[in-house]
Amino acid sequence: KFFFMERICYGENMNNNNNVFNEVIETCNNFVQANPNPDKVEIVGELMVDINPYLSKIKVTSDNIPFGRYLIHMDKNELFNIQAHVFSKNYTGSIHRHETWGMLTGIQGLISVRDWVQGENSWDLIRYSLISPGTASCFCPPTPDWHATDTSKSNSQAISIHIYGKDWNMEKGIYANPDETPDTYIASRGPLQDNSQLLPYLTLS
Numbered sequence: 131k132f133f134f135m136e137r138i139c140y141g142e143n144m145n146n147n148n149n150v151f152n153e154v155i156e157t158c159n160n161f162v163q164a165n166p167n168p169d170k171v172e173i174v175g176e177l178m179v180d181i182n183p184y185l186s187k188i189k190v191t192s193d194n195i196p197f198g199r200y201l202i203h204m205d206k207n208e209l210f211n212i213q214a215h216v217f218s219k220n221y222t223g224s225i226h227r228h229e230t231w232g233m234l235t236g237i238q239g240l241i242s243v244r245d246w247v248q249g250e251n252s253w254d255l256i257r258y259s260l261i262s263p264g265t266a267s268c269f270c271p272p273t274p275d276w277h278a279t280d281t282s283k284s285n286s287q288a289i290s291i292h293i294y295g296k297d298w299n300m301e302k303g304i305y306a307n308p309d310e311t312p313d314t315y316i317a318s319r320g321p322l323q324d325n326s327q328l329l330p331y332l333t334l335s
Contacts, residue, residue: 149334150188150329150332150333150334151202151203151212153181153184154181154184154185154212154293155203155212157177157180157181157184158177158181158205158210158212158293159205161177161180161210162205162209162210162295162296165177166209166296167296168231168270168295169270169271169272170270171231171268171269171270171273173270174231174232174233174268174269174270174295175268177233177268177293178233178235178266178267178268181235181293182235182264182266185235185237185264185266185291186235186237186263186264187334187335188237188291188332188333188334188335189237189238189332189333189334189335190237190238190287190289190331190332191331191332191333192331193238193286193287194287195216195287195289195327195328195331196216196323196327196328197216197217197218197221197287198215198216198320198321198322198323199213199214199215199216199319199320199321199322199323200213200214200215200216200322200323200325200327200328200329201213201300201322201325202214202291202325202329208296208298209295209296210293210294210295210296210298211293211294211298211300212291212292212293213291213292213293213294214289214290214291214292214328214332215234215289215290215291215292216287216288216289216323216328217239217241217279217281217284217287217288217289217290218281219281219284219287220280220281220282221279221280221281221282221288222278222280222282223278223279223280224278224305224306224307225244225246225253225276225277225278225305225306225307225308226276226277226278226303226304226305226306227274227275227276227277227304227306228269228275228294228298228303228304229271229297229298229299229304230271230294230295230296230297230298231268231269231270231271231294231295232268232269232270232275232292232293232294232295232298233266233267233268233269233292233293234261234266234267234268234290234291234292234293235261235264235265235266235290235291236261236262236263236264236265236266236288236289236290237263237264237289237290237291238263238286238287238288238289239263239281239284239285239286239287239288239289240260240261240262240281240283240284240285240288241260241261241279241280241281241284241288241290242258242259242260242261242279242280242281242282242283243257243258243259243260243261243267243277243278243279244257244258244259244277244278244279244280245257245258245259245275245276245277246276246277246278246306247274247276248274248276248306248313248314252308253276253306253308253313260283261290276306300319301318301319302316302317302318302319303316303317303318303319304316305317
């Protein structure tokens, strides 16, 4: 595993400002105990609705945070994890999917999300959404969640909170390039950033 995995404190809130994520972690703990392997998006949607009021309270006090992925919390049994994604300006992401359930909530800036379906001979764009602060989206296997994100519509630094379920692969992801053959591939994710560069700038409104 990457070197940063040695610094993960499983089952502990990694935020020095404890109140910011405590209620989210507790709600997720209760959810995975009742639903260790959800198989319907409406089940994950119930969690999304329950935690959205908490995540919507999070405010960012800086517009110059180093971009990248930040691991906020890892469940001690790895049934879920909470990440913050800080996007670079005019970021354009690759089409990708996850092999577990998950959700994202915007807390600053604007994030465009394009949803794709892999057909027999083509890739079809089926949905184009805009995630603003306080809005959220979720997904759940067995339906593939092929999607791509970009921040070209955002006037401020875009930041989102992501919650992923059991079997999340911290090291590698599944990506797609419709113009190549084969059109899907596995690649390494970028390293996690130091939480000290993010957490001091998150507060509750």
